[in-house]
Amino acid sequence: MTSITLDPVGVVRSPITDRKGAPRQPDEGAPSATIHFDPRVRQALDGLRVGDRIVVLTWLDRAARDVQRVHPRGRTDRPALGVFCTRSPDRPNPIGVHEVEVTAVRDLEVDVRALEAIDGTPVLDVKAVLPPDVRDR
Amino acid sequence: MTSITLDPVGVVRSPITDRKGAPRQPDEGAPSATIHFDPRVRQALDGLRVGDRIVVLTWLDRAARDVQRVHPRGRTDRPALGVFCTRSPDRPNPIGVHEVEVTAVRDLEVDVRALEAIDGTPVLDVKAVLPPDVRDR
Numbered sequence: 070m071t072s073i074t075l076d077p078v079g080v081v082r083s084p085i086t087d088r089k090g091a092p093r094q095p096d097e098g099a100p101s102a103t104i105h106f107d108p109r110v111r112q113a114l115d116g117l118r119v120g121d122r123i124v125v126l127t128w129l130d131r132a133a134r135d136v137q138r139v140h141p142r143g144r145t146d147r148p149a150l151g152v153f154c155t156r157s158p159d160r161p162n163p164i165g166v167h168e169v170e171v172t173a174v175r176d177l178e179v180d181v182r183a184l185e186a187i188d189g190t191p192v193l194d195v196k197a198v199l200p201p202d203v204r205d206r
Numbered sequence: 207m208t209s210i211t212l213d214p215v216g217v218v219r220s221p222i223t224d225r226k227g228a229p230r231q232p233d234e235g236a237p238s239a240t241i242h243f244d245p246r247v248r249q250a251l252d253g254l255r256v257g258d259r260i261v262v263l264t265w266l267d268r269a270a271r272d273v274q275r276v277h278p279r280g281r282t283d284r285p286a287l288g289v290f291c292t293r294s295p296d297r298p299n300p301i302g303v304h305e306v307e308v309t310a311v312r313d314l315e316v317d318v319r320a321l322e323a324i325d326g327t328p329v330l331d332v333k334a335v336l337p338p339d340v341r342d343r
Contacts, residue, residue, distance in 0.1 A: 112274035115288035137249035151252035153332040195290040
């Protein structure tokens with residue numbers, strides 16, 4: 070299969086500076102963070118508003134890409150599982166999926182609540198979270 | 207920002223053969239599909255079972271990467287929005303996010319229900335959907 074090349078559209082700025090500081094799930098205490106977008110995607114942000122819920126896709130650049138099986142949460146007393154059955158950051162293509170709420174928009178900077186990503190993590194894409202009754206975007 | 211290179215971990219096999227045939231949302235009639243995984247990620251599938259809910263990340267290779275603003279659902283009577291506020295497949299890094307249910311597992315082939323992706327779409331990653339009360343994966 071052909072390789073794919075991506076250029077990040079932005080970067081996460083966060084008080085989390087290493088994997089130890091990153092909570093495993095957003096309701097386990099992830100802090101607010103700011104996404105700094107590249108000027109070349111300025112138009113793609115048109116219409117983004119405070120209160121919007123978005124899915125942020127990140128490139129987990131501190132993850133191990135050669136790991137295929139993990140002990141869930143590092144508990145070696147439990148059987149190892151394939152990473153496709155887990156949320157482990159370690160996996161062949163470590164893409165993070167984060168559903169967050171927009172709390173501020175300042176030109177190319179967007180603040181979001183409870184993003185579990187390390188400072189400097191590249192952002193690959195952003196999508197709307199559509200409520201079940203809204204199907205027109 | 208540095209470019210990132212990905213190798214797909216699999217490919218979607220689906221009766222959908224072009225964008226016209228692809229429903230916009232999974233509950234609008236997406237058919238069942240089969241993901242064919244690359245042998246090199248065999249171990250990453252360990253433990254995947256029928257009935258599991260998974261998030262499949264795809265590379266929407268038929269999308270337009272130079273589009274930053276769209277009229278939602280092609281309705282030119284409505285204002286254009288930045289693609290980051292939409293679910294449009296057209297966007298700088300067209301990564302699809304699909305939550306689906308596993309209906310069969312045969313070695314490197316995994317059947318899933320209601321996947322809105324065109325035949326031949328590369329698969330980048332697969333993750334568990336964890337119910338709110340399960341936090342141990």
